[in-house]
Amino acid sequence: MMYSIVIPAAGQGKRMRAGKNKQFIVLNQIPLIAYTLKVFEEDEWCKQIILVANESEVDAMQAIVDTHQISKVSKITVGGEERQQSVYEGVKQLTGPDEIVLVHDGARPFIRKASIHRLVQAAKDAGSAVVAVPMKDTVKRVVNGTIEETINRSSLWSVQTPQAFWRDALLAGHKKAEEQDFKATDDASIMEWIGAKVVVVEGDYSNLKITTPEDLLMAEAIIRKRSLEHDSSRTRI
Numbered sequence: 001m002m003y004s005i006v007i008p009a010a011g012q013g014k015r016m017r018a019g020k021n022k023q024f025i026v027l028n029q030i031p032l033i034a035y036t037l038k039v040f041e042e043d044e045w046c047k048q049i050i051l052v053a054n055e056s057e058v059d060a061m062q063a064i065v066d067t068h069q070i071s072k073v074s075k076i077t078v079g080g081e082e083r084q085q086s087v088y089e090g091v092k093q094l095t096g097p098d099e100i101v102l103v104h105d106g107a108r109p110f111i112r113k114a115s116i117h118r119l120v121q122a123a124k125d126a127g128s129a130v131v132a133v134p135m136k137d138t139v140k141r142v143v144n145g146t147i148e149e150t151i152n153r154s155s156l157w158s159v160q161t162p163q164a165f166w167r168d169a170l171l172a173g174h175k176k177a178e179e180q181d182f183k184a185t186d187d188a189s190i191m192e193w194i195g196a197k198v199v200v201v202e203g204d205y206s207n208l209k210i211t212t213p214e215d216l217l218m219a220e221a222i223i224r225k226r227s228l229e230h231d232s233s234r235t236r237i
């Protein structure tokens, strides 16, 4: 079941405080964005990758694509101020008959192929789908440092990427959101807002978004562990 994918990588990485876009941070000699790109390069269901970059970083992204032989990147396009605009710019680059499109953060390098395939199947069946995990912490609504409410956790999920949609519906959603100034932190929110059904596929906690400095420690541990995964006696993460 083939799909195209948009990978937004045009952020600033402010919370990482690395003085550069976090996707250029090198872990075990490989830049973060290359880990993410490799997952899709190696997935036989993925037919093309649209990579979204900051204008000043297009050449640096191209160099990574070349060095790591990511042949499926058909275009590196320039993103916008917010993630939402970057994704919209990426989706606009896709032409041809309607198809399943995935959107996946450049900063989530540890997505597994099995999750991607379950997601694509779910989107084909239901229209839109996201990868998510059940929340592990107790969640409270806090106002001015005081708890106002403890939210029943039994139906709460942490939503990740990739998220999968039919391209024409996603484009229509983004167009409407731009016209009506609807702001969302993920693409599923836009589809929910236009009334689409979005289903959840359970993924892995290891599919973390590298956001703050301590996430790099976790990332190094996951890279180390996965390089040992051929030993089936070890727990998969």
Ligand SMILES: Nc1ccn([C@@H]2O[C@H](COP(=O)(O)OP(=O)(O)OP(=O)(O)O)[C@@H](O)[C@H]2O)c(=O)n1
Binding pocket: 007, 008, 009, 010, 011, 012, 013, 014, 015, 016, 022, 023, 052, 079, 080, 081, 082, 083, 084, 086, 087, 105, 106, 107, 108, 209, 210, 211
């Ligand atoms: N204008 C933007 C903002 C974010 N992103 C991308 O969207 C993904 C998720 O965003 P996030 O983790 O918040 O990254 P940043 O926006 O870079 O981080 P920060 O908010 O800390 O600056 C990242 O791969 C990021 O590069 C993007 O393409 N365009």
Ligand SMILES: C[C@](O)(CO)[C@H](O)COP(=O)(O)O
Binding pocket: 083, 105, 159, 160, 161, 185, 186, 187, 209
């Ligand atoms: C899309 C996302 O990764 C889903 O969890 C998340 O919403 C991105 O949020 P951010 O505000 O760009 O960090």
